[in-house]
Amino acid sequence: MSPSFVPPSRGVLDDCVRLATTAPSLHNSQPWKFRVTPPEVEVYADPGRHLPVIDPAGREHLISVGAAVFTLRLAMRRAGYDVRCDLLPDPADPALAARVTAGRVTPVDQLTEQLAAAIPHRHTNRSPFADVAVPAGAVDRLRSAARREGATLTVAGPVARDAILGLARAADRRLRERPHYADELRRWTGQNARHDGVPVWAAAPWDALEIMPMRDFVPVGPGPRPREPFEPHPTIMVLATAGDTRADWLRAGMALQRVLLTATWLGLATTPISQPVEVAAVRSVLGRTPAQMVLRVGYGRVSGRTPRRPLSEVLLPAGPSRVTATGNGDERP
Ligand SMILES: Cc1cc2nc3c(=O)[nH]c(=O)nc-3n(C[C@H](O)[C@H](O)[C@H](O)COP(=O)(O)O)c2cc1C
Incomplete structure (x- = not known):
């Protein structure tokens, strides 16, 4: 870490995590947990929210987590930081899907601005679409x-x-x-x-x-x-x-x-x-x-946004504890 490095505050990273939770997930299962330790955020797959019948191998479970990881990366980049993302960084802890780390402060490019602006508006639209070709x-x-x-x-x-x-x-x-x-x-x-x-x-x-x-x-x-x-x-x-x-x-x-x-x-x-x-x-x-x-x-007609769990339900306390199928205090419906 260079002496001039100014890590993002806990509040900035919490806001990025909140945006990450808007990601799509299989049946809106939101199978993720986050541990925020500035300058890094760890993203865990939550085994208590795996859907074993439709997704026995856990493939869509991890696709959902990957969508949240991308959104987190984008939000941290939009907050003005270089971002490093390590997938599955700890072989001893398979639930740890990614470690996303903020680096030095870097100007935000236009593509990042555009994609980040779309985060709160993205949603799944199941209505009939217009009979118009996609350009x-x-x-x-x-x-x-x-x-x-x-x-x-x-x-x-x-x-x-x-x-x-x-x-x-x-x-x-x-x-x-x-x-x-x-x-x-x-x-x-x-x-x-x-x-x-x-x-x-x-x-x-x-x-x-x-x-x-x-x-x-x-x-x-x-x-x-x-x-x-x-x-x-x-x-x-x-x-x-x-x-x-x-x-x-x-x-x-x-x-x-x-x-x-x-x-x-x-x-x-x-x-x-x-x-x-x-x-x-x-x-x-x-x-x-x-x-x-x-x-x-x-091109679909206007649709709404589905609910998300509050930040308090997806944040893990700081510390080395692991996410397990039974030990994270998370109640499934
Ligand atoms: C891995 C994955 C599989 C999905 N499969 C379907 C599907 O088969 N049919 C569908 O209507 N939506 C599907 N979705 C969309 C989710 O139902 C949707 O993301 C979730 O309900 C949250 O709603 P939102 O996308 O509007 O935020 C899928 C999403 C993911 C990430």
Whole structure:
């Protein structure tokens, strides 16, 4: 540490962590914990918030954590610091996903400003999108966003798009047959007075033509599920990484969040569609390199932001204690 180094205050880093918690996560499970020790923030994957039925290997668990790590990096950079990020820095502590350290004070560039401005506005949009093509320039920026995080984003042509949507519908049917899938989904859906899970208002209408494989978040109620036609020519993209290790899953999450924030900055709406990557047989035919997420991108109507747990619930006390499945005092729904 140089003598002129001025570390960010605890308050600045807490604000960065608060922004990190706005990241997307599987069923809004928010599977993260943070330990703030200026000038560094440790990001832990919270095993108590892993969804074992839909995500037995913990891949989407770490993608979610990776999305929070990217947001933290960005927020610290936006606060005016050079940022160093070490993934899985301690082999003896696999829950420690990343250590993000502030370095010297550095002027903030325009791209950082743009992406950081998008953080509070990004959200998953499950409404039907307008029948308007995503401009080629915007697609290029999304692909470059993925590349900057070491991932690839492939835009499906019409034939591949129809094939991917067909595979996603097949995967959705397979998931519904998986024992305890519905129970797990219900546990994370539609309850009031919670700071996690997917609220009823954020669930999608059903595609009247049954083409778009929207996740069935809403429990079967007394009336029929609202049906609407979705866009006839959706823009579908596949995010992939070179490998399929735990570090690759974290990188996929960082790339996912950079792509989503870039889309938000460009005024685009996004829906992660993960059923096709949750069924191994379907995932294996999605591309030559491991597919990590399918994304739907377009122009959607206004949607809201889902709740987040308060900072007090995600901060770990300073000190060497580890995050364990049973020992972090975190109550799951
Ligand atoms: C790994 C991962 C998988 C997801 N899969 C889906 C999905 O299949 N369908 C869906 O509608 N949303 C999916 N989402 C979006 C989450 O449900 C969403 O991020 C969460 O509910 C929080 O809402 P927000 O994105 O609006 O902040 C996924 C997000 C992540 C990070």
